[in-house]
Amino acid sequence: MTNWLVSPFTDLMDNDTATEILEATYKAICQHGYADLSLSDIADETDRSKATIHYYYDSKENLFSEFLDFLYDRYTEQLTPVEGSTPREHLFTFLETVLSDEHTAPGQEFRTAMLEVKAQAPYDDTIRTQLVKFDEFLFEQLRDIITAGIASGEFDDTVEPTVAAEFLVTAVTGAHTRRVAVDHSTDRLLRAMRWYIETHIVDERQSEDDP
Amino acid sequence: MTNWLVSPFTDLMDNDTATEILEATYKAICQHGYADLSLSDIADETDRSKATIHYYYDSKENLFSEFLDFLYDRYTEQLTPVEGSTPREHLFTFLETVLSDEHTAPGQEFRTAMLEVKAQAPYDDTIRTQLVKFDEFLFEQLRDIITAGIASGEFDDTVEPTVAAEFLVTAVTGAHTRRVAVDHSTDRLLRAMRWYIETHIVDERQSEDDP
Numbered sequence: 516m517t518n519w520l521v522s523p524f525t526d527l528m529d530n531d532t533a534t535e536i537l538e539a540t541y542k543a544i545c546q547h548g549y550a551d552l553s554l555s556d557i558a559d560e561t562d563r564s565k566a567t568i569h570y571y572y573d574s575k576e577n578l579f580s581e582f583l584d585f586l587y588d589r590y591t592e593q594l595t596p597v598e599g600s601t602p603r604e605h606l607f608t609f610l611e612t613v614l615s616d617e618h619t620a621p622g623q624e625f626r627t628a629m630l631e632v633k634a635q636a637p638y639d640d641t642i643r644t645q646l647v648k649f650d651e652f653l654f655e656q657l658r659d660i661i662t663a664g665i666a667s668g669e670f671d672d673t674v675e676p677t678v679a680a681e682f683l684v685t686a687v688t689g690a691h692t693r694r695v696a697v698d699h700s701t702d703r704l705l706r707a708m709r710w711y712i713e714t715h716i717v718d719e720r721q722s723e724d725d726p
Numbered sequence: 727m728t729n730w731l732v733s734p735f736t737d738l739m740d741n742d743t744a745t746e747i748l749e750a751t752y753k754a755i756c757q758h759g760y761a762d763l764s765l766s767d768i769a770d771e772t773d774r775s776k777a778t779i780h781y782y783y784d785s786k787e788n789l790f791s792e793f794l795d796f797l798y799d800r801y802t803e804q805l806t807p808v809e810g811s812t813p814r815e816h817l818f819t820f821l822e823t824v825l826s827d828e829h830t831a832p833g834q835e836f837r838t839a840m841l842e843v844k845a846q847a848p849y850d851d852t853i854r855t856q857l858v859k860f861d862e863f864l865f866e867q868l869r870d871i872i873t874a875g876i877a878s879g880e881f882d883d884t885v886e887p888t889v890a891a892e893f894l895v896t897a898v899t900g901a902h903t904r905r906v907a908v909d910h911s912t913d914r915l916l917r918a919m920r921w922y923i924e925t926h927i928v929d930e931r932q933s934e935d936d937p
Binding site: 548550623624627628630631633634636637643646647650673675678679681682684685686687688689690691692693695696697698699703704706707708710711714715 | 759761834835838839841842844845847848854857858861884886889890892893895896897898899900901902903904906907908909910914915917918919921922925926
């Protein structure tokens with residue numbers, strides 16, 4: 516499964532100019548970070564001129580806003596079909612996909628740039644509004660999987676889906692931050708999260724049936 | 727209880743020049759962020775000249791490294807005496823202190839600057855090493871409180887202190903990131919965390935005794 520955090524463009528088919536520019540933006544942001552990113556840096560990653568980029572996107576802010584929209588579409592496209600034979604499997608696969616910790620340079624560089632972008636959010640309404648969309652998508656997906664697991668009897672019915680989803684979104688966010696700030700492996704958190712789900716979300720009788 | 731994230735200098739008594747410069751650094755970073763911070767910005771927040779600052783700290787990097795050391799000392803000084811009549815109360819008070827969500831401008835500005843600093847960590851060994859110290863301190867404190875609670879019988883003895891502490895550190899980190907990136911109240915997470923602790927860490931019989 517492709518992880519948008521590693522490369523949102525891996526299975527990209529439609530290579531029109533606008534998309535080509537967004538792909539160049541991805542490469543440029545991995546290399547230069549967000550604060551120092553210029554349209555020239557982006558042009559350097561394509562065969563297109565700076566003038567062509569200007570024709571499609573009239574400013575760095577406008578381009579970056581389109582870039583976040585594009586990432587959002589890829590993110591939801593990649594996470595929506597994640598499934599499991601049961602809600603419990605679904606929950607594990609979903610979290611593994613979101614936390615997938617490939618130790619490749621572009622993955623870490625991109626995560627780092629995104630953390631920079633998050634630090635811009637208080638000063639940029641457009642960025643904040645777009646980051647809220649990612650945050651809400653994650654929350655709603657997790658809440659729905661937990662709700663489905665309670666309905667099917669696989670999850671403990673004393674679990675409050677909104678509270679558990681809130682907790683998991685926060686932990687996922689923290690895992691990405693710690694990966695950048697203290698180079699803490701998300702694999703370690705994934706183990707802690709599996710434990711949390713097995714002992715606190717999955718109904719006890721289910722855990723015993725199928726350890 | 728003073729929260730270092732809001733103002734680490736609130737109860738500062740020893741106003742020697744070096745400390746005065748560190749205090750000015752705090753004000754300057756709140757105002758300008760980390761990336762754009764200059765020694766002139768810091769000088770503007772004190773009666774000292776840029777030359778005096780240079781005398782004490784020969785570069786922005788050196789000053790900032792001292793600043794992180796200073797924050798670390800304040801952080802540990804403020805969190806170490808946090809106590810409760812029982813490990814459970816201790817755990818709640820500790821997390822409340824760490825997550826305290828005062829809606830003051832300097833608090834949010836400082837958190838934002840610190841997120842910027844975290845995004846610098848992959849490119850700066852000194853910063854990363856110092857951030858690791860904060861991360862490890864938090865982990866060790868939480869692990870020790872949980873261990874004490876299991877020993878006293880107040881916490882469930884099937885809880886693995888290192889795994890639960892790992893999970894809580896990640897959630898605390900995520901709460902700070904979400905506060906900046908999506909303006910998500912940490913109060914909401916604090917409720918989710920209370921629920922997590924009451925239902926998953928505190929021994930069931932204790933929760934029933936004292937709901």
